[in-house]
Structure formats: C-alpha cells, structure tokens
Amino acid sequence: ILQPCRRAVFGHVWQLGICFGFFQAVLTERKKQSKNCDFLSTTGKVCSGVIARLSSFVGAIAIGDLVKSTLGPKGMDKILVAHGRSAGQVEVTNDGATILKAVGVDNPAAKILVDMSRVQDDEVGDGTTSVTVLASELLREAEKLIEQKLHPQTIIAGWRAATQAARSALIAAAQDNSKDADKFREDLMNIARTTLSSKILSQHKEYFAKLAVDAVMRLKGSGELTAIQRIKKTGGCLEDSFLDEGFLLDKKPGVHQPKRIENAKILIANTPMDTDKIKVFGSSIKVDSMAKIAELEVAEKEKMKDKVITRTRLVSVVAICSKVCIDVIARSNICRPRCRNISQGGKLLPNRNFAPKW
Template sequence: MYETCFFFQDKILRYNMSGGLDADKLLITNNRTMILSKIDVDNPVVKDLVDISKVQYDEVGDGSKSVVVLASELLRETENLLGQKIHLQTIITGWSKATNEALTVLEGVPKNNSSNLEQFKSDLMNIARTTLSSKILQEKKDHLSKLCVDAILKIHNKTDFLLGERIGTNMPKRIENARILIANIPMNTDKRKVSDSSVHIDSIAKLVQLELAKNEKMKDKVEKILQFSCNVFINRQLICDYANQLFAEKGVMTIEHADFEGFKRLAQILDADIVSTLDTPDEIRLGKCILIEEVIVNEDKLIKLSGVIQGEACTIVLHGATQQILDEAERLIHDALCVLSQTVKEPRICYGGGAAEILMATAVSQLAEKTSGEESVVIESFAHALRQLPTIIADNAGYDSAKLIDNLRTAHALGKSAFGLDMEKGITADMIELGILEPFYLKRQVVIRAAKTVEMILCLDNII
C-alpha cells in the first residue's frame, strides 16, 4: 500500500507530463493538481493523496505538490520505522507531537506588514512572484503578479464587473439605474418532451393557429417578467426571437445563455435572487447597478456593469495565441489569486526557499533529542521528512543537495532563520533580500494536511 503512494511523488518530482493526457484534448501544463486529476487510480489510499492535493489547490491555490510530497515522505519514513519493529501507535503518537512542535515554531516566525499598505503590497507582489515562478508562463510573472495584486487590493473598492456575454438583437446597448432580474427559466420554446406523440395538421391555417397559440403563451410569460419592474433581464437559458422582440418594444435589455459560473457570481455581486418561477414577483430581490453597457475590449464585445451594490467586483480579461496558453494562464491566475486572497485574510508571511521547512525540522530534531525511547526515533523521522522538501528543490535544480542542505542547516544553527535556497545561483541566501516569501497559512495547511492524511492511512486495518 505504501509503495503505491510513492508513485505520485515520483511523477511530480521527476516528470514534466505535458502532451496528450486525453485522447480528445491536448493538455499542456506543469500544474501538479491538473496532472494528478488526469491519472486514473484505483487504490483508495492513493486517491486520498490526490484529494488532499485538490483541496490544497482549491482552498489555498499553491502547495498542492508540497502536501503530496510531504505525505509521501512520511509514508516512506513509516516503511523504515515499521522495518525497525516500531508499533504503529508509537509512530502516530510521535508524529502528533512532532506536528505540534513544527506548528508551534512556525507560529513564531511570521511577520505581519498589513498595517503598512506599501510594505504589504510589496509582500503580496513577492508572494505572487514566488507562486508563479514554477509555472509555464513564468517569464510574464512580474506583469501577472501586478495584475493579481491590483485586483486583490482593489476588489473592495472596485465596483465594475465584466460579463462575457452579448446583449440581444435590437436591444438598448446602455441602461442607467439598472434593475436586473436574473432568471433560469425556459424562454426559447414551451414544448413538452413527450415521447411517441405527434400533431396532425391538415391545413396552413391550422399551422398558423398553432404558431399563434405558442406566441401567446410566450407573450404571457414576458408579461409576467415585466411585472417584476425590471429593465434588464438576464437568463441562463436561450431567449427566442419573439420574446426578444417583445422586450425590445418595452425598452428592456436582455442577455441570454449566460455562463453558469459568471451567472452565479453576477447574482452574488448584485445581491440578487436567481428566479426559477414567475409566480411571486413581490418576493424576489432584483439586482441593481448604476450602469450597464456594451464595451469592446480587444475586438471582443463584453457587457460592463458599473456601480454594483456589493462593491466587490473585479474582472481580469486574458488573451493568448492558443487555447492551451489561455487555459494555462487561467490556471496560474487562479493560483495567484487564491494565494493572495488567503494572505489578505491571514496577512502573516513566512520565508520561502525551504527556510520554513528547515526551521521546523530543526525544532523537531531538538524535541527528538529531549525524548527517550522509540518515540525519539519517530520524531526525528518527521524532521527528516521535512528536510526532504528543500532537498528535492535542490535536486530538481541540478545542484548538490547534500552540500546545500548542510550549509542551510548551519546557517539556521547560527540564528539565520530567514536563510533559504537561491536556485538561480545555487547558494544559500537571505530570503528577505531576495523577496522569496510565502503565506503562513499555506505552510501551516501543508503540514497539517500531510500529517493528518498519513495518520488516517496508518489507522487503516484493511481496504475492502
């Protein structure tokens, strides 16, 4: 079971799996979570490792590879400890103490510059650069970092939102003091899906009557929508031409077939209800904004909503040469925004380049020296697993990892807790001077998730 788990660590560390992972779609990425999601696994224990990577990616945006690597190293240490006839319960107890010690020392390291806006913005820029340094588009990391930091800092003051849809034909292209009804109702046809049924018509006149009856039903539905006193109607589904014509006559702007994710975000920032029935207009909360208009951004027509109620809207428009480049850019923007948003919520920051891991490993090793018996061996194995993270960084960069880690441990023993690995020069250096910073929350969650996942795996008796 443990050997199966090492498979993912090895793939993450030694292979850049770019190319056709899907027979119908070309995927070019070095996003570790994306790679893991494309690998078919049957072992439920291995699926747990994939799941913690996905949770880390979705919640924090970074550290998805670190959490899998640390969990894998802990499982490797488990194999060695079991070979020494150490009981599983002793391993679990020892690692629980080691985890607490690592988190305690980590709590004492972070600095918080949130009270100084300029310094905090500089820290956010450094965190964004660190996050984007391992991505395919890293040559654009300065520009993308600035975009993400500006978006995060402006989000509570920015009141503009772009919707990637188009306004209906012959509709007003600009509405001031918009009252917006957001709905998910069928406005294309009212046909019922009934199998094995047919309609027999023996004259053109009856065909016209059938069409008129259908239009009358659509007219009644439009009248019900107008009872909401809205001047903008945004629908998740299609809107037929006849309904658009009726709305245009009343001066109501319509937007159809709205993207599902954008649809939900729009309802959230407008503080509006999503309507699925038209029977209770008095109970529905309409969205409001100062202005809705159609704008052109690099030849693309978009809908701009200005002065939204919540005041927490911001849009980044990406353009690229190919769809693969756009997909990868969207993933890395997601990573940076997630990391930055968590940093704004928890503004404490740590040193990157393996500095935090060596600091925690040193504290855990000191705890092991104070502990007697088999538990001391277990705690030291946890410290060894933590030291493997910077060791792997040095190995992947092609440097002598043993020499670099030895120099790094010496620097930390001399009280230089901000020292980490500078992989551009292959030396140890001050992470503050290099601007290599990472969120405290990220480091904390990596240690907690990896330790708890391995503890859960060790508690298993069998797989059914």
C-alpha cells in the same frame, strides 16, 4: 442438594459449548465457501497484513518520487503523452496537480495522495507538489519505524505532536503587514510571483501578479474570491488580458440594439419574474366551474403585472434578471418606454416596437 446444582451448572456449560462449536463450524464452512466464491474480478486479489502495509508504502512513495523532480526553482518539466481518444496530444508541465491528474493510479495509498493533491489545488491553488512529496517522505520514514516494531498509533501520535509544534513555529514567525499598505501589497506580489513561477504564465508573472493583486485588493478584505469573474476569449496574446473596472456579461446584444449606453441606469434582479406559487406542502385549490379557473388566471396576471410595474419604475435603460421571465410585459405593453433592453440570465434580449421575446 449440591450435586443437582453442579449437574445443572455443568449442563449449561455443556450446552454453551455445543452452541459455540456449532457457530465455529458454520463460520469455518462459510470461509470455505467464500474461498470458492468468485466475488472478485478475474484480476482482483485480497491483500492483508504485512503485504497490504508494504503495498501502501510502495505506492505512496512512488507517487512522491514521480513529482519530486519537478519541485523547486531548478525543477524539471514532465512530458505527458495522451493515450486513447486523445492519443498524440503532448503536454509539457511541471505542475504537480496536472501531472497527478494525468497519471493512472491503481494503488489505494497512491490514490489518497492524488486526491490530497487535488484538494490542495482546489482549496489553495498552489503547493500540490510540496504536500505530495512531504506525505511520501513521512511514509518513507514510517516504513523504517514499522520495521523496528514500532506501533502505527505511536507514529501517528508523534506526527500530531510535530504538527502542533510546526503550527506554533509558523505562528511565531508570521509577520502582519496589513496596517502598512505598501508592505502588504508587496507581500501579496511575492506570493503571486511564487505561485506563477510553476505555471504557464511564468514568463509573464510580473504582469499577471499585478493583475491578480489588483483584483484581490478590490475585494477590500472580504475574501470572496467568487466575486472575481474570469472571462476567456480565444485569440490575442497573454498580455492582452486586462482587469475591467465594471461588470462584464459574456453575451451579444440583440439585433438593432445600441452597442454603447452612457450614464445607464441598470436594474439587476435576482427574483423570478413569473407568477407566485403557493409554497405550502400539500396545498390545493378546488374550483367548481371553468369561470373560477378564468378568475384565477386573471388574478395571477394582475399580480404579475403589479410585480413588473414595481420593478420597471426603478429603471429607465437596462434590466437584468437572473431568474425566469414570462411574457407578461409583452402582453400588457406596460414597459416599452421604460425598458429598452432586458437581459434574462445574462442574455441580452431585444425590445423592439413589437412584443419582445423573453
């Protein structure tokens, strides 16, 4: 009884051995084909193991060494010379983000540092050189530890522990002067001065630091920096910049429109001044005659007219609409006495004695 069972078991093992041998032969053949297959570009190559790790270290450290000389109060400037279509243009700067944006990088690890610098510039606006140099120095030390046969996961665990320790030290050393208005403003001024020291505005950092702090203080702690609108105009000097108390629309008024209106009542609408659409997916209207279509058009016009009348009762001088406007006001002649100026999407449009253009 045992002998047939052994034969059966050994038979299954033998069959499995044939299967594994077959798949191994297929994989070996695929590898041979992949070597002969030109799936990379003519200049492309595959790096793995020690070579790939060394390439990553070299690329990241080179990026750090590139911008290291621009760091600090005695940092040096870099001269960036453009090539290609803008050949001949020269830019002098010591801003890390500007330098890294202008440098063409092929190394994957170097690209990661460049992207990190770009994110730092977008989110914070400063510290791009510092984070790049810090990351490159960490990788420089990591290379030494790798040479000592230390596992990369062990190095990463140590970095995470160091991050927690640094965060705890920063929280313990932090000072909160938000309750003292004078000290809080002075802290903001120092932050603005430090940031502007590496910018083109460094010669006018006191003026622009005060300008920036005044703008931020008007947010009253909300932190919504998108509420601060910046308008750029060609001409003049840097100190011609100013912070306006109101809201500016970078548009020109229409022909024969007043240049100045005092004690104006302004309506700002963020809703479209057009016909309401049915917002139900798959909905439709069926009609059996052209008269029904005419009734639908009349109903849409009446509803639009009611919407316009409701809004124009609230304003007697200027109405600003950021969405779509249609010509119902011109056709119905309902708002000429009330709305002297109408702005669509920030564009000031005239309203003369005849039908206005929307």
